[in-house]
Amino acid sequence: MTFKVFIDGRHGTTGLKIDERLAGRQDIEILTIPEDKRKDTAVKAEFINAADVVFLCLPDAASRESVALLAPDNTRTRFLDASTAHRTHPDWVYGLPELHGQRGRIRSSQRVAVPGCHASGFILLVQPLVAAGLIPADFPFNTYSVTGYSGGGKEMIASYETDPSLPDSMLSPRFYALGLAHKHLPEMQAICGLQYKPLFTPIVGNFAQGMLVSVPLQSRVLPGKPTAATLHAKLAEYYDNETFVRVMPLGGGETLDAGFLPATTCNGTNRAELFVFGNAEHILLSARFDNLGKGASGAAIQCMNIMLGLDESTSLSA
Template sequence: MTARVFIDGEAGTTGLQIRARLEARDDVSLIRLAEAERKDTAARARALNDADLAILCLPDAAARQAVGLIENPEVRVIDASTAHRTDPDWTYGFPEMDKAQQAAVAASKRVSNPGCYPTGAIALIRPLVSAGLLPADFPVTVNAVSGYSGGGKGLIRRYEDAQTPDHLDKAYRAYALGLAHKHLPEMQQHGLLDHTPLFVPAVGNYYKGMLVQVPLQLWALPGRPAADDLRDLLARHYAGQDFVSVAPAAESAELDDLDPEGLNGTNAMRLYVFGNAAGDQAVLAAVLDNLGKGASGAAVQNLNLMLGLDPQAGLDTRLAA
């Protein structure tokens, strides 16, 4: 039986990407509203309640309102907003997070899609904290850069409109300098950290692709683990996963740089560990498509699990192995 899927907010950046990944498939059918009905509460309520699974690509307040419109107890929901990412009644939609998470997502009726930056940060941090190599109370720093599509339609317009001051003007800029980015609560909670990490995001003058980095002073960690110890632990944690993989030491050693656009168009995420010659410093890094594994690809991956479909359906795993 074909599953009925409604994307509430399909005209936004994430919604359009999800639709593109689903509309050619024969194992799901999309419930579509005419443009005039997309902001009609009654029309949206009917679509939400007629769906087997609803994906919310909405601002936080609108996502909460949409959940309140659902009366059919059989409807499953994936929320791509920030609204429910730390809510204990919702399952965090990062299936590779730990060994039990994929089954938890598959069994859940309420899944919160992770943020793009937290996907990379949590992938690097959580396994190390779980294993005791990185203390939960360690002062963690996360540095990251994303393509401007991560800022949604408003930022895309600013970068792509030749009449605006941002058009092909600034190659790179840091932002959220008040150190209160909306992704911090989920980074801390799902990264198993006692304290809020110091997070410095940036946007580059390119459309999509993301690089997340976690620098570590190895001499400050209990037992002074080597970079190889961190890499080996991450490799064991993600062994056998379809979409998350860890670069071996030889691959990392050959790299002179990392391209944040290297996995664009895929649902893959590649993790790296770099260490200095003295063995007292390391940088953990994650490369992913902020619109793929960082948003719409992750939503489709969660949809596949929740509906009991092929986990790779509609998704590109290129370069994940």
């Protein structure tokens, strides 16, 4: 069987990666809107309603406008929204299959919101521990993320790649979103069931792609003072037998690079690696993945495969 797929926003970073990952699949027909009709609302509506699956790789407002073009009686076309527009909307399912019970919800839904890249790492680390009662829902979480510049879209990519001689300020890692109101915070809070938003400080580096999301904890302020080994064991149990989420050995072991944890190891895959480091006082949770893979296009295709009843690893590598 061949499924018709329309990528709305095909020329953006995520859209291009989805197109690239679907290329050559015999079970997928990509519907391509003529270049001179891309902004014609009536034509776009025709393509949306002709598709089995629509990927929305657009700004939030544009995503909402595209969803509104679905015919009222159309219960066949299914949406996968890569924007932040619907990630906490009650009528949309959050597209992180590895969370318990979520795979079935994705399979039966007509509207799935693809998680944000930073949020994916935080939620994979934190949600199972909060759900198990190892960390309370009112805990004052801090989290930081080191990411490649591709996550910033075409404008940021151009700022790093157009001029071969970058200023010193861009050679250094740079904090951003310093208003402390990053757009991924609402989904971090909602999906993990937290009473308060975490304090989140993202950092962009002078490399194209790859991501490390880390959550520092102090054992003495956690109920029961759980050890790093306790948290590691819970994560390993939770993600046992998952194809795309791997809990690495406690402390990293031989998976580290001479004691370092690079952000780029999972690039080109849909794999997320979870790490737990710690001593008697402090614990560090870290998630490593490709911000353009499990953090964007890979996650979207994984959800599409589930929604269509296909092997969810089709066209994805672990």
